Amino acid sequence: MTGDYDVLILGGGGAGCSAALHLSLRASRVLLVERGLVGGQATGVNFGGVRQQGRNPAELPIARRSLEIWKRLESLVGTDAEFAKTGHLKLARDEAEEADLVAYLDVARAHGLSLLMVGRNAIHSEYPWLGPKVVAGSLAPDDGSANPRLLAPALANAARVAGAVIREQTEIIGYRRDDTGFVLESRAGEEFRAKVLLNTAGFWGGAVAAAFGEAVPIQPLSPNMLVTEPIDYFIKPNLGVVGGNVYLRQIPRGNVIIGGGYGEADPAAPWSRPLPEPTMRAVDLAVELVPALAGAHVIRSWSGIDGQMPDRIPVIGESLTTPGLFHAFGFSGHGFQLGPGIGQIMSELILDGRTETPLAAFRIDRWRNPPAGDGLDIQSASGEVR
Numbered sequence: 001m002t003g004d005y006d007v008l009i010l011g012g013g014g015a016g017c018s019a020a021l022h023l024s025l026r027a028s029r030v031l032l033v034e035r036g037l038v039g040g041q042a043t044g045v046n047f048g049g050v051r052q053q054g055r056n057p058a059e060l061p062i063a064r065r066s067l068e069i070w071k072r073l074e075s076l077v078g079t080d081a082e083f084a085k086t087g088h089l090k091l092a093r094d095e096a097e098e099a100d101l102v103a104y105l106d107v108a109r110a111h112g113l114s115l116l117m118v119g120r121n122a123i124h125s126e127y128p129w130l131g132p133k134v135v136a137g138s139l140a141p142d143d144g145s146a147n148p149r150l151l152a153p154a155l156a157n158a159a160r161v162a163g164a165v166i167r168e169q170t171e172i173i174g175y176r177r178d179d180t181g182f183v184l185e186s187r188a189g190e191e192f193r194a195k196v197l198l199n200t201a202g203f204w205g206g207a208v209a210a211a212f213g214e215a216v217p218i219q220p221l222s223p224n225m226l227v228t229e230p231i232d233y234f235i236k237p238n239l240g241v242v243g244g245n246v247y248l249r250q251i252p253r254g255n256v257i258i259g260g261g262y263g264e265a266d267p268a269a270p271w272s273r274p275l276p277e278p279t280m281r282a283v284d285l286a287v288e289l290v291p292a293l294a295g296a297h298v299i300r301s302w303s304g305i306d307g308q309m310p311d312r313i314p315v316i317g318e319s320l321t322t323p324g325l326f327h328a329f330g331f332s333g334h335g336f337q338l339g340p341g342i343g344q345i346m347s348e349l350i351l352d353g354r355t356e357t358p359l360a361a362f363r364i365d366r367w368r369n370p371p372a373g374d375g376l377d378i379q380s381a382s383g384e385v386r
Contacts, residue, residue: 005031005165005194007350008184010172010208012038014336015328016200017155017166018069018343021077024162026351031165031192032156033172033184035204039152041270042202043336045304047225047247047259048148049238050337052113053088053140054104056313058361059338060111065357066341067142073340077158081150086249087237088143089118089127091134091289097242098136105138115140129234131291145238145249148336155340175211177322196350198326200342203267203307205315205329213321214364221308221333222263224278226301228293230254239289246285256293258286263303274301308332316342316362318349326350327364 007023009016012034020032034040050070052063074080092098101117108115118137124130127137156166174185175197182197199208206218235250246260261278265271279301287294309315312332319325326349328342335342341357348355 005029005192007031007196007198008033008182008192008194009198009200010184011199011201011205011329012036012152012156012166012168013041013043013200013202014039014151014155014339015331015342015346016198017152017159018340019198019200019328019346020159020164020166020343021155021162022344022347023350024159024164026347027163028351029163030159031167031194032159033170033186033192034166034168035171036270037168038156038166039149041304042306042331042333043152043339044148045225045302046148046223046333046336047257048145048249048336049088049240049247050083050144050146051088051140051238051240051334052143052337053090053108053115053138054240054244055334056311056361057107057111058313058358060107060113061357062338062341062345064111064113065345066338069340069344070144070146070337073154077154079150079154080146081154082147083144084146085142085144088140088240089237090138090140090240090242091130092136092242093133094135100242101136101138108140113140114142129290129292131288133288139237143238146336151336151339155343175208177212177324181324196324196326198328198346198350200328200346202329202331203305205327206307209315209319209327209329209364212319212325214319214327216315216330216364217310217367218307218330220265220267221306222265222272222303223259223306223333224261224263224274224282224301224303225257225259226274226279226282226298228256228258228296229299231256231293231296234292235290241289246282246289248286248289256286256296258282260285265303265305267305270305272303272305274303306331306333306335310367314362315364316345317359317364320363320365
């Protein structure tokens, strides 16, 4: 047997590592267990968008709260993870997409999110490098980007300093709850015990939930990502489009990061890889938006594994079958920005039994008992995966 703790956390992405930090800062004895390396899946291999614009309305209170942590990340964990407030410019390519942008202004306003509509007469004068296919845009000036590879390790290191135990390369093969609490069994034969279990295991969080009688219709998601050689720096805002079939950003040293389409994966291994056809399609779509990208060499492509829910919003909250079990998984390709805030929210649920952030839309039983009036029928206006 290896140690008794107050809280066991399964999964070392941004949400899990943030929860380990926030719980440890409140003197909880925490063990985080990660099958691979912290940040090795969805948190570490995504586009890097720190984006509020275009989210499902139910996610906006979390995104707003999480952004406040992003702003003070350096003081919290010792690095800003290259967070930069570049703005997020979402583009319309026809009248229907422009109408979608206009409709989302009311959603944003209701949640205190400032958006600036850039109409047909202004879009090309303000952004002369955009292609003729673009007809309008919506700018979220407070949104930005960060380096995905830096976030989870920084949160994990800060959690260690605060007293948490972080166990990487530790695969859990057994989950149970007995009279003393939760027991996790590793492939190496170790057992870890605690009164509380927090499930932040991404796609594999579905299997954890199912082990406690809460199966959900989760599917693996592998966004297709690529990066170009450095070129002259001229694209300051992150770019997305209505419909989400391409998104791109340029970092100051000149490389352009582009996302679009999906790769393939085997979560049982686990492994994932990008595919050539979606990569080429993403490049073509990016060049339609920014013609100056034509001829830029792609130097690397990659993918990872996330969990996608049918309504494209995560499961967040306390288990409805098992006291002491909490869930935060299934972020459907856009959990990177939310991760720091999710960890803080989960620490409140675990230690205080409540949080002021509304979570009704994320109930784990929503497919069987959908709550009324929670916005579940309103999907992200962009569909963007980041």
